[in-house]
Amino acid sequence: MRKKDSLKIYRSKRDFERTPEPSGAEIQGAAAVKKLTAREKAKLPIFVIQKHAARRLHYDFRLEVDGVLKSWAVPKGPSLNPKDRRLAVPTEDHPMDYAGFEGTIPQGEYGGGSVIVWDRGFYLNITQKKGRILPMDEAIEKGHVMVWLEGEKLKGGFALAKIHPRPGEKEAWLLIKMTDPKASASRDIVKTKTKSVLTGRTIEEIGKNMSSPRKRGSSSR
């Protein structure tokens, strides 16, 4: 049996732009990640998820693409359950160094509120089109992205799919965990894992530090 073609029939029966079922791509993704050396991993694009207590709490999901962070605001945060479809509203591209930002944006400023780096790591683009990997910029343009995340909290395949807005509605996407060994229907990861992967602090702890009045010229920033 030729191993190479063994998933051909499975794939040919499904349109992976319409179903979140595994295409086999994420399994290849996992295998590919395992083979990488530390040096090769360091060259992969990064992802970051920032928990942001703005007017409404949300999680900013960001992927490095062509030197910027492509961004989506996910009100409920990511889920490990492939049955959950988490709304993901595209927001403006952010600069790469934003990935390390943790702190409090002053009230009255755009996005005022505290931010923690909830998860970070690197990702592998596993978006397939006719058996080949579609470059990220094209995948985003088409409104269908699949990535294998290697974060501290999140691992495995995640799909981002643009939903067709009704006239007058804003562009919206869905963030969906792909079905793979890292999926879980019972673990509520945003409830059980609340701390920053950078500093171990919760968003409430960061907010508290800022509640005392700040002096002008203070060196604390």
Ligand code: MN
């Ligand atoms: Mn935000």
